[in-house]
Amino acid sequence: MTSGGSRRGTSSWDESDVRIRPNKKGSRPRTKDRPAHEDAVTGRIITVDRGRYTAVVDEDQATERVVIAARARELRRSPVVAGDLVALVGDVSGEPDTLARLVRIQERRTLLRRSADDTDPVERAVVANADQLVIVVAAANPEPRTGFIDRALVAAYDAGIQPLLCVTKADLQDPADLLANYEHLDLHIITSRTASTPDAVRTTSASGTSALLAPEAVAQLKGLLDGRVSVLLGHSGVGKSTLVNALTGANRATGGVNAVTGRGRHTSSSAYALKAADSAPGTWIIDTPGIRSFGLAHVDADRILAAFPDLAPGTDQCERGCRHDDSAVNCGLDDWVESGHAGESGPVRLSSLRRLLGAGIETPQGSKELGQQ
Ligand SMILES: Nc1nc2c(ncn2[C@@H]2O[C@H](COP(=O)(O)OP(=O)(O)OP(=O)(O)O)[C@@H](O)[C@H]2O)c(=O)[nH]1
Numbered sequence: 273m274t275s276g277g278s279r280r281g282t283s284s285w286d287e288s289d290v291r292i293r294p295n296k297k298g299s300r301p302r303t304k305d306r307p308a309h310e311d312a313v314t315g316r317i318i319t320v321d322r323g324r325y326t327a328v329v330d331e332d333q334a335t336e337r338v339v340i341a342a343r344a345r346e347l348r349r350s351p352v353v354a355g356d357l358v359a360l361v362g363d364v365s366g367e368p369d370t371l372a373r374l375v376r377i378q379e380r381r382t383l384l385r386r387s388a389d390d391t392d393p394v395e396r397a398v399v400a401n402a403d404q405l406v407i408v409v410a411a412a413n414p415e416p417r418t419g420f421i422d423r424a425l426v427a428a429y430d431a432g433i434q435p436l437l438c439v440t441k442a443d444l445q446d447p448a449d450l451l452a453n454y455e456h457l458d459l460h461i462i463t464s465r466t467a468s469t470p471d472a473v474r475t476t477s478a479s480g481t482s483a484l485l486a487p488e489a490v491a492q493l494k495g496l497l498d499g500r501v502s503v504l505l506g507h508s509g510v511g512k513s514t515l516v517n518a519l520t521g522a523n524r525a526t527g528g529v530n531a532v533t534g535r536g537r538h539t540s541s542s543a544y545a546l547k548a549a550d551s552a553p554g555t556w557i558i559d560t561p562g563i564r565s566f567g568l569a570h571v572d573a574d575r576i577l578a579a580f581p582d583l584a585p586g587t588d589q590c591e592r593g594c595r596h597d598d599s600a601v602n603c604g605l606d607d608w609v610e611s612g613h614a615g616e617s618g619p620v621r622l623s624s625l626r627r628l629l630g631a632g633i634e635t636p637q638g639s640k641e642l643g644q645q
């Protein structure tokens with residue numbers, strides 16, 4: 273359990289914070305034939321596995337515990353994902369072999385989504401209520417792919433989540449060339465490497481390989497994650513679990529949450545949340561072991577444009593249906609940038625935007641055409 277700092281956990285919420293999501297069929301009260309669940313407690317979903325929802329209740333209090341719940345029948349069609357804040361009723365003791373009932377999902381601040389691939393219109397919720405998306409790539413072994421980073425950036429901008437780029441294994445390869453692609457985005461970039469100095473952070477990967485990481489990047493990352501909910505995303509082998517363990521290590525050895533999530537390797541492929549060690553209340557790291565790709569069929573180009581406020585007004589002069597991408601003719605963004613409205617970095621920002629717009633997304637008018645065929 274974390275300690276110190278101001279209390280910002282779920283403890284300060286009351287029932288009015290737990291809102292029922294708008295009902296498509298109108299707002300027929302659900303309280304008519306069942307109790308109003310006034311006794312419900314709020315839980316934070318840390319993982320989902322075969323219809324069982326694992327939640328943390330009474331976060332950062334002495335009574336903090338892990339409660340397993342099943343979804344109430346009326347929520348059968350509502351996906352519940354890691355990071356969701358939910359109302360739980362029934363047996364919320366968290367004792368072995370008890371099962372609570374999940375009766376409400378709190379309105380989400382953000383929702384990270386993906387489709388299985390660019391042509392699959394079915395979007396899946398991945399993580400709810402995240403503040404930032406930490407995109408983890410290795411400088412080498414495996415080779416970094418800008419396509420993956422770009423797609424993750426698009427997914428983050430689409431979800432209204434702040435992206436952050438973490439490059440590992442800088443001891444193997446100087447990542448300067450890779451990073452040149454991203455220096456004109458509003459993006460925190462953290463570069464991590466191994467080190468053999470006495471202050472190196474000792475950690476292990478999920479498979480048990482130990483590593484010594486230079487403390488600067490670990491400290492920097494810790495500072496950026498403090499008090500926030502962060503999703504970590506990266507391909508296998510980039511050093512994600514090595515980093516996660518460096519950040520959560522102390523906590524995995526103790527604490528209630530550990531009982532469910534931290535015993536050796538997590539076997540489920542779904543996202544799961546871990547509490548960071550020695551951090552402010554509300555600091556959560558959500559790992560996404562099963563996610564190797566980001567289908568973007570659901571993404572709206574307007575939301576990507578919104579992440580470029582210096583450029584977005586330039587599209588006022590575009591013709592209807594303009595895709596603003598590399599193939600666009602008479603795109604207003606060209607004039608906007610040429611006439612200096614977006615400042616000196618305008619041209620490189622525009623080419624970054626266009627690269628992202630080409631990462632496989634719908635046109636602003638909502639046609640089903642993809643940006644990349
Ligand atoms: N040289 C170097 N090796 C590292 C660094 N970080 C991690 N590694 C090593 O890279 C290998 C893969 O690291 P993991 O943490 O298992 O990678 P992962 O992303 O969790 O991979 P999966 O568990 O397959 O998802 C391990 O042998 C680590 O010790 C680094 O900064 N530099």
Ligand SMILES: [Zn+2]
Nearest residue numbers: 590594596603
């Ligand atoms: Zn345009």
